[in-house]
Amino acid sequence: MPGQTKQMAGGDQNGAVSQRVAGYLREAILSGEIVPGERIRQEDVAARFGTSRLPVREALRILEAEGLTEHHMHKGARVPRLDRHEVDVIYQMRERLEPLALAESLPHLGEEQFRRLEDIQARIEANTDIAEFLALDREFHLLTYAGCPIEHLSSMVVRLWNSTQHYRRTFMNLSGPARRWVVNAEHRLILDAVERRDAVDAERYLSGHIRRTRIELSRHPEAFEGGRV
Amino acid sequence: MPGQTKQMAGGDQNGAVSQRVAGYLREAILSGEIVPGERIRQEDVAARFGTSRLPVREALRILEAEGLTEHHMHKGARVPRLDRHEVDVIYQMRERLEPLALAESLPHLGEEQFRRLEDIQARIEANTDIAEFLALDREFHLLTYAGCPIEHLSSMVVRLWNSTQHYRRTFMNLSGPARRWVVNAEHRLILDAVERRDAVDAERYLSGHIRRTRIELSRHPEAFEGGRV
DNA sequence: ATGCGCCTTATTGGATCCAATACACCGTAC
DNA sequence: GTACGGTGTATTGGATCCAATAAGGCGCAT
Numbered sequence: 001m002p003g004q005t006k007q008m009a010g011g012d013q014n015g016a017v018s019q020r021v022a023g024y025l026r027e028a029i030l031s032g033e034i035v036p037g038e039r040i041r042q043e044d045v046a047a048r049f050g051t052s053r054l055p056v057r058e059a060l061r062i063l064e065a066e067g068l069t070e071h072h073m074h075k076g077a078r079v080p081r082l083d084r085h086e087v088d089v090i091y092q093m094r095e096r097l098e099p100l101a102l103a104e105s106l107p108h109l110g111e112e113q114f115r116r117l118e119d120i121q122a123r124i125e126a127n128t129d130i131a132e133f134l135a136l137d138r139e140f141h142l143l144t145y146a147g148c149p150i151e152h153l154s155s156m157v158v159r160l161w162n163s164t165q166h167y168r169r170t171f172m173n174l175s176g177p178a179r180r181w182v183v184n185a186e187h188r189l190i191l192d193a194v195e196r197r198d199a200v201d202a203e204r205y206l207s208g209h210i211r212r213t214r215i216e217l218s219r220h221p222e223a224f225e226g227g228r229v
Numbered sequence: 230m231p232g233q234t235k236q237m238a239g240g241d242q243n244g245a246v247s248q249r250v251a252g253y254l255r256e257a258i259l260s261g262e263i264v265p266g267e268r269i270r271q272e273d274v275a276a277r278f279g280t281s282r283l284p285v286r287e288a289l290r291i292l293e294a295e296g297l298t299e300h301h302m303h304k305g306a307r308v309p310r311l312d313r314h315e316v317d318v319i320y321q322m323r324e325r326l327e328p329l330a331l332a333e334s335l336p337h338l339g340e341e342q343f344r345r346l347e348d349i350q351a352r353i354e355a356n357t358d359i360a361e362f363l364a365l366d367r368e369f370h371l372l373t374y375a376g377c378p379i380e381h382l383s384s385m386v387v388r389l390w391n392s393t394q395h396y397r398r399t400f401m402n403l404s405g406p407a408r409r410w411v412v413n414a415e416h417r418l419i420l421d422a423v424e425r426r427d428a429v430d431a432e433r434y435l436s437g438h439i440r441r442t443r444i445e446l447s448r449h450p451e452a453f454e455g456g457r458v
Numbered sequence: 459a460t461g462c463g464c465c466t467t468a469t470t471g472g473a474t475c476c477a478a479t480a481c482a483c484c485g486t487a488c
Numbered sequence: 489g490t491a492c493g494g495t496g497t498a499t500t501g502g503a504t505c506c507a508a509t510a511a512g513g514c515g516c517a518t
Contacts, residue, residue, distance in 0.1 A: 014290065014300050015501045042470070052503045053470085054283070058290045061243065065294030067381055071243050074470055074509045089333060089379045096325035104318060150318045152296055152392060156385060163381060244471045271500070281473045282500085303479045303500055461518085471508075478501075488491090 014062075018055035021045060022062045029068050029079055030165045036081040040069065066159055084224045087167050091214035094160045098210060099203035101145040101157050106199050108147030114195050117143055121187050130172045134165075140187060144194055144206075170223040171216075182212070243291075247284035250274060251291045258297050258308055259394045265310040269298065296392055313453045316396050320443035323389045327439060328432035330374040330386050335428050337376030343424050346372055350416050359401045363394075369416060373423055373431075399452040400445075411441070 025045065028034045040060065042053045049056075060077045063069045069077040082090070120140045127133050138161065148154050186209040193201035217223065254274065257263045269289065271282045278285070289306045292298045298306040311319070349369045356362050367390065377383050415438040422431035446452065 014293070015302065017502070018290075041468095043468090054502055054504095057471085058287060058501095061247075061287045061290040062294045064243070065291045067384070073244065075511090076470065086379055086381065089329070090381055092329055093326060093382060093385070096329065097322060100318070100321055100325065150315055152315065152319055152389075153322060155296070156322070160381075246472070270498095272498090283472055283474095286501085287471095304481095305500065459518100462516090464513105464515090466511105466513085468511080469509085471506105473506080474504085476501105476503080479499085481496105481498080483494105483496085485494090486492090488489105 014058065015055055017049070017051050018058040018062070021049055021051070021055050022059035024049070025059060025063055026066075026068060026162065029063075030162055032166060032169060034079055036079045036166055038079055040077040040079070042076070067163055082163070082167065082224070084218060084221055087164055087224070088214060088218050090160055090164050091210060091217065094157070094164075095207055095210045095214065097153065097157055097160065098141070098145070099207050101148045101153050102194075102202050102206055103199045104150055104153065105145045105147035106194065106197055106202065108149065109144070109194065113143060113146060114191075117191055117194065121184075121191055124187065125184050128177070130169075134169055134172060137183075144190065144202075167217065167223055171220055174220055174223055175216075179216070183209075186212070243287065244284055246278070246280050247287040247291070250278055250280070250284050251288035253278070254288060254292055255295075255297060255391065258292075259391055261395060261398060263308055265308045265395055267308055269306040269308070271305070295388055311392070311396065311453070313447060313450055316393055316453070317443060317447050319389055319393050320439060320446065323386070323393075324436055324439045324443065326382065326386055326389065327370070327374070328436050330377045330379075330382050331423075331431050331435055332428045333379055333382065334374045334376035335423065335426055335431065337378065338373070338423065342372060342375065346420055346423065350413075350420055353416065354413050357406070359398075363398055363401060366412075373419070373435075396446065396452055400449055403449055403452055404445075408445070412438075415441070 025034070025040065034040065042056045042060070045056045045059075046053045060069060060071070064071050064077065068079065070080045071077050117140065120136055120143065124133060124136045124140065127136060142158070142161070145154065145157060148157075186205060189205040190202060190209065193199075193205055254263070254269065263269065271285045271289070274285045274288075275282045289298060289300070293300050293306065297308065299309045300306050346369065349365055349372065353362060353365045353369065356365060371387070371390070374383065374386060377386075415434060418434045419431060419438065422428075422434055
């Protein structure tokens with residue numbers, strides 16, 4: 001499971017167009033270009049790709065099953081809004097699943113990944129831009145899971161990340177840089193345990209890291225008010 | 230989240246036909262009518278429903294995103310085979326997520342659900358048929374999660390159950406009834422904790438129950454050999 | 459001025475058809 | 489008799505079109 005968001009459906013390939021459309025929409029939702037509550041019109045997306053509505057419809061089915069859109073008969077697709085408790089529980093799901101993904105990944109990571117993780121973390125520490133931080137943070141974590149051979153687990157982890165991406169961004173925009181040192185310290189502890197191939201330590205640091213983020217996020221109810229259309 | 234398998238996609242409704250087709254295929258896969266490795270031809274399914282291929286294609290996209298089918302460009306859909314380690318990890322995922330679903334569900338369960346759970350467990354104890362046991366066992370567990378208000382968590386739990394259903398059935402067919410008393414004892418302990426609304430006990434008993442099943446299942450490599458087409 | 463009902467338009471669901479791709483079978487050659 | 493290549497068929501991906509549904513706007517009445 002590479003650092004970049006990969007198509008997560010079970011097969012490696014549906015129709016090329018529907019996969020590309022699904023990928024585009026997934027990225028648009030994750031980047032905030034399409035915000036919670038916003039409708040997605042099949043005709044608009046089809047026009048943007050110079051394609052017919054059919055691959056767009058298939059793409060929307062995929063995203064719906066991934067939890068990134070919700071559908072109502074004859075009403076079209078919309079990006080769902082999550083409330084604070086829903087996001088809190090999704091973070092608890094991450095708290096429980098990601099350490100398992102990390103443990104499954106560790107045996108399959110090598111020096112090449114360790115070097116890339118060191119580089120990413122150094123760039124996180126040097127960074128001052130929120131959007132870049134979000135991208136690097138995601139890349140850091142997903143790369144530690146990249147060695148996990150279980151597609152079900154990998155795809156669920158990515159799905160949980162995708163579901164909460166909007167709220168992570170909103171939360172980061174609300175917070176100042178004051179807590180960056182905590183994130184960096186935790187990342188360094190995780191990275192150290194990964195390089196030592198100490199699954200017990202790595203799982204514990206990671207679980208604590210996600211839990212701390214979850215609790216900080218839940219202290220910002222205003223992160224759940226935006227995105228209204 | 231009712232005991233019956235419910236359509237799990239984010240929206241409550243796509244086109245009625247594609248939802249019905251997805252539901253039918255899901256049931257066919259869960260019941261073993263379509264086994265791992267078997268191909269699913271769009272034309273065959275369309276003919277069975279007296280419909281065109283389009284809702285069938287949409288249904289297949291949904292199932293693929295649920296992990297129940299895998300797809301290759303121009304090759305059609307197939308139910309994937311899982312190996313012993315993949316099933317083992319999926320059970321570990323269940324071990325971690327289902328206690329969370331149970332904890333989220335508990336505050337919303339009432340006397341009506343408790344009565345139904347008692348009835349289901351009594352029928353499990355009186356039962357001697359494997360297929361019926363599988364159905365009742367699933368109904369028992371999913372009913373304890375029925376009060377969980379977080380759709381992401383509920384749908385992931387059902388998805389994990391669906392992914393391993395074939396191997397549970399194969400395993401039950403291989404085992405004798407000798408271990409039934411263990412299942413019943415664990416169910417009774419879970420039920421007692423649920424009725425006392427003791428989330429800590431309920432989570433612990435449930436986690437142990439799933440873990441024991443996982444370990445017993447992993448001791449039967451022959452459960453992973455069947456289903457070859 | 460506001461509310462309700464009706465009509466029209468926008469959007470989606472499904473059918474049909476055509477193009478493309480993959481696989482299987484048959485024929486020929488060695 | 490076996491292997492390889494070519495062709496045809498089966499199946500899927502996407503385009504187009506029609507039917508159905510929902511929502512919004514407009515007009516009329518109170």
